[in-house]
Every structure is written in C-alpha cells, then in structure tokens.
Amino acid sequence: MLDRDSRDGxxxxxxxxxxxxxxxxxxxxxxxxxxxxxxxxxxxxxxxxTDVDSTTNEITRFAALLDQLHDPHGTVVTADALHCQRDHVTYLAQRGAHWMLTVKGDQCPACTSNSPACPGASSRSLTAPPATATAAGRSAP
Incomplete structure (x- = not known):
C-alpha cells in the first residue's frame, strides 16, 4: 500500500x-x-x-507536465492508453518514477498475442476470453 501522507511527487x-x-x-x-x-x-x-493548445496534443505535453513536480522518484504514475509511449516510459524511468499505463490491443500486437517477442509474455495473457458473470457474482469459465 502506498503511503497516503506523501504528496506533491x-x-x-x-x-x-x-x-x-x-x-x-x-x-x-x-x-x-x-x-x-x-x-x-x-x-x-x-x-x-498544463494547457494543450490546438497545435499540439497531450503526448507532447506529458514531460512538461511532470517536470512541474518536485521529484517523482518512487511515485506511481498512471495514465490512459494515449500515454503508452516509449518516450514517456523512458522519461519516467529516468526520473525514478514507477508507472501503470493502459495498453490497447492495437498498440502492441506482440504483447497481446503472447509472442516471445514481448518481454514477460509467458507470465501474462492479455488475450484470455472475458469471463461471464453468474447470478452468484462469480465469474464462470
């Protein structure tokens, strides 16, 4: 569990x-x-x-936004699939932050197919069929 008393990066x-x-x-x-x-x-x-003006997009403003924080070392940064970019991960790693980013199927075909080309493919399955809910609130195979 993260320390709830730590703030501001x-x-x-x-x-x-x-x-x-x-x-x-x-x-x-x-x-x-x-x-x-x-x-x-x-x-x-x-x-x-930070403002995202009409001549740019969120991707180009990511680092500028997080540069405003004092020191993100040890901080967990979460973002949606738009920010699942190599440059963003490199930036976070260089600043000592941790990250949780959404990955959509069209962003990394190797990862969603459990290909050996994707690091950690053997430890996860992103293509497992969705479970269906039962009346008891449990998932059925």
Whole structure:
C-alpha cells in the first residue's frame, strides 16, 4: 500500500495523469480549452497542469507536465492508453518514477498475442476470453 501522507511527487505518492477539455470554454472564435493535469490519486488535488493548445496534443505535453513536480522518484504514475509511449516510459524511468499505463490491443500486437517477442509474455495473457458473470457474482469459465 502506498503511503497516503506523501504528496506533491514525493515517494509513496500515486499520481493520475489525464487530459480534459473544459466544458463551456469554446467560443465562436476559439476552440475549447484542453488541459493536461496530474492529480494526487488519494485526495484528488491537482498537483500540476498544463494547457494543450490546438497545435499540439497531450503526448507532447506529458514531460512538461511532470517536470512541474518536485521529484517523482518512487511515485506511481498512471495514465490512459494515449500515454503508452516509449518516450514517456523512458522519461519516467529516468526520473525514478514507477508507472501503470493502459495498453490497447492495437498498440502492441506482440504483447497481446503472447509472442516471445514481448518481454514477460509467458507470465501474462492479455488475450484470455472475458469471463461471464453468474447470478452468484462469480465469474464462470
């Protein structure tokens, strides 16, 4: 379990990175404002944020966002599939952070097929058929 008393990118913190388009921010002459934020997963407090203007996207703003944190060493950073990028993983590793990123099937065919080309393929199965729920709330094969 992570230490809930650590905050602001210190060891033990878990941080969620996510982008949001600000509802109601679009005008007749401007596109809606889009923000990428890093939030403490325990309190929901936004620790850092950066604008994502119309000439770029969240991918290019990831490092700039996390550079605002004091020291992410030992921090667990979670993000959606958009951020499952080699550059992002390299950045997090260089800063000493841990990560949990969503991987979609079309992002890493080797990983989803349990190919030996994917490190750790023998220890997981991402292509297992989904279980179906039973009336008792357990999953059936």
């Amino acid at each position: 210190r060891p033990g913190t878990s941080i969620a990175v996510d982008g949001k388009t600000m509802r109601g921010s679009r005008t007749r002459h401007t596109t809606a404002r889009h923000v990428l934020a890093a939030a403490d997963q325990h309190t929901g407090a936004v620790l850092a944020s």
